[in-house]
Amino acid sequence: MRLEILPVPGIGHVTEGDDLAVLIGSAAPWLRDGDVLVVTSKIISKAEGRLVDVPADGPDRQAARDRVLAAETARVVASRGATRIVQTHHGFVMASAGIDASNVDKTRLVLLPEDPDASARALRAGLRERYGVNVAIIVSDTMGRPWRNGLTDVALGVAGMDAIRDHRGEVDPYGNELVLTQMAVVDELAGAGELIKGKCDQMPVAVIRGYLTPPLTEDGEGARVLVRDASMDLFSLGTAEARAAGMAAAATLPDRPGDTAPDPAVVDQAIASVADAIAPGTVFTQVTDDEARRALTAIVPGWPTDATALVLCSPPTPVGPVQLVRFGTDVQRLRTALAAVDVPAQLLPPPNGTTAAATLAL
Amino acid sequence: MRLEILPVPGIGHVTEGDDLAVLIGSAAPWLRDGDVLVVTSKIISKAEGRLVDVPADGPDRQAARDRVLAAETARVVASRGATRIVQTHHGFVMASAGIDASNVDKTRLVLLPEDPDASARALRAGLRERYGVNVAIIVSDTMGRPWRNGLTDVALGVAGMDAIRDHRGEVDPYGNELVLTQMAVVDELAGAGELIKGKCDQMPVAVIRGYLTPPLTEDGEGARVLVRDASMDLFSLGTAEARAAGMAAAATLPDRPGDTAPDPAVVDQAIASVADAIAPGTVFTQVTDDEARRALTAIVPGWPTDATALVLCSPPTPVGPVQLVRFGTDVQRLRTALAAVDVPAQLLPPPNGTTAAATLAL
Structure with missing residues (x-):
């Protein structure tokens, strides 16, 4: 068994309306x-006309880029300096929504394909119809992490x-059930393709031979299954953004x-934790x-019956x-x-007749 | 030009002290x-004896795992449920510090190699000395992201x-300078190797042929250059952890x-933003x-000379x-x-002779 990674030279520059299958x-x-x-997603974007005209330079260029980025952004994930990590409408989290100014005329920006899974299906169908080959298609792009x-x-x-x-569900030779073994093989295949694309000049397509066993049949669910829902993600926001959100929530x-x-x-x-931030002499108990808590809760005006703990606050x-x-x-x-x-808390008046000035009901 | 990905069958089970080069x-x-x-890092860990004995099951097993994880952890990055994403002493951010219970006896855990770059150099030197081949070595492991x-x-x-x-510094055919083009090719090579390792049973080594052009010379700086310093990372903490840190800072x-x-x-x-959280009738102005600000700052006790803005707070x-x-x-x-x-703020008494009860100096 062996896999081969082959370049596809001779594709040349792609422009809007080109038939990539041909x-x-x-x-x-x-x-x-x-x-x-x-x-490479860029040639798909070009063929599909996913290009935006922008000024070649000057402040208008930046303003135009910002507008394009806003349009391609579903959610800002993190920012620092000029860097914008955003979630695109597809769900991918990428710098600048994958908008690219390289390998294109200075007056244009390349956007990601609108529906890369659909682009992959269309190219696959085109190759099957025109050339009778049953291949799999991966639309790839370059990302940081x-x-x-x-x-x-x-x-x-x-x-x-x-x-x-x-x-x-599989079991290793030692009888341990394999638990963490959902491999994102299409990402590994995309990376493998880049190895040869990156060694060549202007090589937008690579072929990996030997990985799949023909005949292939279904198009499958596409790359969208790789998108993790933000609610399931431990890193749905940048650290600075989450920190600010915590402060705002506070x-x-x-x-x-x-x-x-x-x-x-x-x-x-x-x-x-707050001892050094509060006025000297302030006491939280x-x-x-x-027994002591029951006696106090009885004389705190408005003590909520569902509260389970009490902090006495004295200035x-x-x-x-x-x-x-x-x-x-x-x-x-x-x-x-x-x-x-x-630990949520409710602010209440002090117990009647004490020197405290407030009570927290936890 | 083509690359080949080849499996290395027949390595068998690796135990402590085995000479991997042989x-x-x-x-x-x-x-x-x-x-x-x-x-695969696991066979390196096994050969290097990076194994820890743990009970095969029961609560003691979990306690032992927790101790091992703590020892392998430089910094906890994120937690949810039983998941622990940590930064290891090497600097890698991984679930459970890369500690693995698969493909090993139930009474042992496999730790990552102590210095994977050193392991790679040693294996490379061993193969050169014993077999006269000048190859590159990548020690790989499986990670989520x-x-x-x-x-x-x-x-x-x-x-x-x-x-x-x-x-x-390179320039594309359109004259645009390429800016985002530091490719982590060793990660792509590791993924390419997994494509064939994952298709086979118990295949810990893959060979990628055609990517490098001999003769290779230096060992190079290793994989440690892939470790991004936490201070440079927009995602150095989990969202929940950063949010809690923001609250604690508040x-x-x-x-x-x-x-x-x-x-x-x-x-x-x-x-x-706080309008709905404060007592009705409280006014922040x-x-x-x-002119009005100058008049007020003159009568706020202790107004700091470096403050530039003022919010009047009235109960x-x-x-x-x-x-x-x-x-x-x-x-x-x-x-x-x-x-x-x-926007930091200092709490001050109200301006003398007003109905306000506090001043914030910004």
Whole structure:
């Protein structure tokens, strides 16, 4: 067994309206059933007319680029300096929505194909109809990724094979069930294609021979199965953006106790975490003794029956209006520290007849 | 030009102390100068004895796994449920620090090689010394990634080639300088190797022929150049972790104005963002008129000379101690909302002789 990675030279410049099946099929009359064609998305975009006119330079160029980026963006994931990592309408997370100014006239930008899976299916059908070959198509593009320097080519569109090879449920020779074995083989194939495309000049198509066993049949579900839903992703937002979102959420924390009893140690840690930020002499006391807490909750006006823990908040003395406002900001600091460890809190007046100035019901 | 991906069958089970150069060299006497060997990290770990004994099952197994994970972890990046994405001591960000329980006896865990670049160099030297072949070595492992379903194989260690192919400074046929063209070719080679390894049973080594042109010389800098420093990474923390960090930071916001004048529109947006969270009747007024602001800053006790903007904070009336504490929490909400948009603020007493109860100096 061996796999081969072959270049397809002679495709030349692609322009709007070109029939890629003809360009590729005539450049590679040696295609065989079962070949996997890795096609750079840019030539598909060009053939499909996914180009936008922009000024060649100057501030208008940047403004035009920004407009194009906004149109191609479903959601901004992260920004730093001029870098914009966005989720496209397809669901792919890419720098600048995959918009590219290279290998195109200076007055144009190349957008990603509108539906790369559909592009792959159309090219596959075209090659089958015109040349009688049953191949798989991968539409590839170059992407960066978190944590690792350097870019790799991955799949944006697929037809004729499954994007993922699934080994789940298989058992290794030691009797361990394989659990993490959904391999994104189309991304590995796209990267393999790049190895030869990148060594050549202007080589938009590579062929991987020997990976699939003919006859291929269905187009399959395409590359869209590779898109992880943001709600399932541990990295759906950039770190700075998520941090800012956490701060913004802290500004509008709801005013209610939690559904479950907090861990007293976690509450004490939250109290300790704000110690250096609050006015000297301010005291936050978690009352953990059941009897003492019951006695206090009975005399806190409006104590919510579902609250399970109590923090007594006392300002430094003497206390005037300015000190009480400062004290309030410090109580809110504690409430924020508690929220950071998932302990909601409700602000209440102090227990009647005590020197405390506020109560937090957790 | 063509590349070939070849399997190396017949390596069999690897145990501690095995000489991998002998195992591979005798299984693949057909190796040639310039071949790239993609070697699954697990057989390197096994040969190097990077195994830990753990109970085969029960709660002790989980506790032992947790201890091993903690030891292999330099930094926790993200957690959800049982998933732990961590940065290893090498700098790689991986689920469970790459610790693996598959393809090994149930009472052992396989750790990553301690220094995969060194492992690659040693194997390369061994093959050269024993068999006279000058090859490149990639130590590979399987990783998930944000945003895309499915795993791919990437490089943990490299010897005999550069990890990154750098096209920066080159110019495309349209005269555009290529800017984003540092390709992580060793990751693409690792993925290409997986294509054939994954199709075979127990195939820990693949050879990529035709990619490099002999003679190879230096070992090179290894795969460590692929590790992006966390400070340079837009995704150095999981979204939930960064969000919690933002909340925790909100709890300990410093009490000082910013270095630069804030955009008044941004300040107004922050004020608007807390409108539904504050007590009815509380009013935050950004004083943008220069003359009015100068008049007020003159009568705010302790106004910092470097502050550039002023928000007047007035509680609802009538105002008693309980209302002032609540008012303080609301002022802190505004301060947090301002911090979320990078506008620091200092809490000050109200201007003398006004009905306001606090001032924020921005």
